[in-house]
Amino acid sequence: QKEVEQNSGPLSVPEGxxxxxxxxxxxRGSQSFFWYRQYSGKSPELIMFIYSNGDKEDGRxxxxxxxxxxxxxxxIRDSQPSDSATYLCAVKWIVNTGFQKxxxxxxxxxxxxx
Amino acid sequence: xxxxxxSPTHLIKTRGQQVTLRCSPISGHKSVSWYQQVLGQGxxxxxxxxxxxxxxxxxxxxxxxxxxxxxxxxELNVNALLLGDSALYLCASSLLRGTAGTDTQYFGPGTxxxxx
Numbered sequence: 001q002k003e004v005e006q007n008s009g010p011l012s013v014p015e016g017x018x019x020x021x022x023x024x025x026x027x028r029g030s031q032s033f034f035w036y037r038q039y040s041g042k043s044p045e046l047i048m049f050i051y052s053n054g055d056k057e058d059g060r061x062x063x064x065x066x067x068x069x070x071x072x073x074x075x076i077r078d079s080q081p082s083d084s085a086t087y088l089c090a091v092k093w094i095v096n097t098g099f100q101k102x103x104x105x106x107x108x109x110x111x112x113x114x
Numbered sequence: 115x116x117x118x119x120x121s122p123t124h125l126i127k128t129r130g131q132q133v134t135l136r137c138s139p140i141s142g143h144k145s146v147s148w149y150q151q152v153l154g155q156g157x158x159x160x161x162x163x164x165x166x167x168x169x170x171x172x173x174x175x176x177x178x179x180x181x182x183x184x185x186x187x188x189e190l191n192v193n194a195l196l197l198g199d200s201a202l203y204l205c206a207s208s209l210l211r212g213t214a215g216t217d218t219q220y221f222g223p224g225t226x227x228x229x230x
Contacts, residue, residue, distance in 0.1 A: 036221075043202070043222060043223050046218060049218060066137075085187075098167075098169045098210065101147065101172070103161060104157050106154070
């Protein structure tokens with residue numbers, strides 16, 4: 001059973017602070033990791049993906065991957081109230097050629113206060 | 115370019131009824147996946163279709179079925195609806211190039227199904 005674990009939160013940070021969202025996964029063979037943002041009542045929106053150990057930066061967002069520890073995180077710098085949403089961590093499970101599925105965590109709710 | 119589209123946006127049904135949800139993938143994408151998201155949970159995988167064939171199925175009962183058409187659009191059907199089927203149903207499309215880990219799934223706006 002492939003599992004993805006996230007703290008459900010809420011994680012509360014003041015405007016301008018760094019928000020750190022964490023995710024652990026059970027399948028040591030996993031290769032691809034995704035962060036989606038989901039506003040209340042809306043569908044998930046892709047923020048970033050990461051495949052290699054280390055950091056990947058995109059604007060205010062940095063994804064960090066440590067495959068040895070089976071840990072992936074998302075840092076949001078200069079957090080804004082508009083970043084308030086649920087952040088979903090997803091791990092891709094490649095079953096075979098032509099069959100891939102995403103396994104999601106339950107999401108972490110982030111609240112950024114003005 | 116248009117993203118993934120889904121219809122209808124919202125749907126209210128009663129127990130025992132049947133429902134059909136529709137999805138059109140991003141132009142050029144040949145793979146469509148369906149997910150169910152109940153309140154407070156992450157999306158759960160239901161089906162993946164690629165090149166009009168079912169490639170994978172999640173842990174859902176046979177009341178759930180789907181198909182993909184020659185234009186790569188897809189339908190999800192749920193029969194004999196139960197209260198527990200109330201959820202946001204999400205369609206995701208991707209290019210799906212072999213086992214490329216770089217393949218990314220993009221979600222549509224979802225269909226909110228309420229079963230009374």
